[in-house]
Amino acid sequence: MHADYPIDQQLQGQIHLVTGATRGIGEALCWSLARAGATVLMLGRDEAALETLYDGLMAESLPEPVIIPLDLETLTLDAAEELAGMIETHFGKLNGVIHNAALLGSRTPVASIKSKEWERVQRVNVDAVLYLTQGLLPLLDATENATLVLTSSGVGAKARAYWGAYAVSKFAIEGLAQLLADELENTSSTRVFCIDPGATRTSMRAAAYPGEDPMDHPEPAQLMPFYHWLLSMDSQPQRGQRIKARLDR
Numbered sequence: 001m002h003a004d005y006p007i008d009q010q011l012q013g014q015i016h017l018v019t020g021a022t023r024g025i026g027e028a029l030c031w032s033l034a035r036a037g038a039t040v041l042m043l044g045r046d047e048a049a050l051e052t053l054y055d056g057l058m059a060e061s062l063p064e065p066v067i068i069p070l071d072l073e074t075l076t077l078d079a080a081e082e083l084a085g086m087i088e089t090h091f092g093k094l095n096g097v098i099h100n101a102a103l104l105g106s107r108t109p110v111a112s113i114k115s116k117e118w119e120r121v122q123r124v125n126v127d128a129v130l131y132l133t134q135g136l137l138p139l140l141d142a143t144e145n146a147t148l149v150l151t152s153s154g155v156g157a158k159a160r161a162y163w164g165a166y167a168v169s170k171f172a173i174e175g176l177a178q179l180l181a182d183e184l185e186n187t188s189s190t191r192v193f194c195i196d197p198g199a200t201r202t203s204m205r206a207a208a209y210p211g212e213d214p215m216d217h218p219e220p221a222q223l224m225p226f227y228h229w230l231l232s233m234d235s236q237p238q239r240g241q242r243i244k245a246r247l248d249r
């Protein structure tokens with residue numbers, strides 16, 4: 001497909017998997033990609049919330065989404081490979097994976113981090129991203145010009161006091177994205193991106209900064225042109241890069 005084809009038309013008929021689909025940026029992605037004509041594979045651990053989202057999309061006569069009820073804390077490589085088999089059987093392709101789900105965990109000094117919470121955060125924010133990527137990469141690679149998006153944060157590039165397990169998990173994501181970008185650069189048409197959405201009006205942001213006014217930050221819907229651009233061929237020149245979200249595209 002040619003890069004100057006309008007972005008939203010490029011997404012028409014595509015298949016995209018979004019993790020953390022139940023709220024925040026992930027929920028906005030499901031609406032926005034479906035409105036651009038894509039079939040969204042909505043992964044989350046709250047099945048009731050996924051069903052509500054499914055009903056909403058169907059009520060707008062958007063492409064029928066797929067509910068994938070999975071808890072990323074306990075995800076195994078076997079489960080990810082099984083998911084890949086299901087997607088291949090039903091759709092025969094996968095145009096994009098947006099690793100969006102994450103756990104914030106507690107804001108605490110390193111000296112006080114509890115091992116159980118450390119493990120939960122690393123399992124959701126890092127291990128599940130690795131297993132899902134390992135499981136889905138063959139299908140992405142078999143699909144021409146697919147996109148693999150890993151989600152970091154400002155504290156994944158420059159740690160700040162008390163960001164604990166979350167900051168370390170995002171540093172790991174930055175490393176994983178760099179590895180994948182380098183490994184796939186000459187062997188695959190799959191574009192890898194590591195993105196930092198920036199301060200966004202979601203429940204995660206409110207939990208991290210309870211004292212601030214949420215209205216000071218853009219809502220998830222305002223980031224959608226940026227995500228559409230990422231998933232389109234227009235992002236090809238930035239392939240492999242770490243990118244901070246911009247509201248002007």
Ligand code: NAP
Nearest residue numbers: 020022023024025045072073101102153199200202204205
């Ligand atoms: P959010 O509102 O807290 O949403 C997080 C999503 O992840 C929810 O759908 C949540 O599901 C899901 N999730 C958490 N644990 C899960 C598990 N074990 N299994 C399956 N799903 C799970 O967060 P957000 O603000 O939209 O953030 C989206 C991404 O952007 C994250 O990677 C975050 O680190 C990154 N980010 C956000 C900001 C910001 O200001 N918002 C800034 C920088 C980076 P439940 O509904 O079941 O909990």
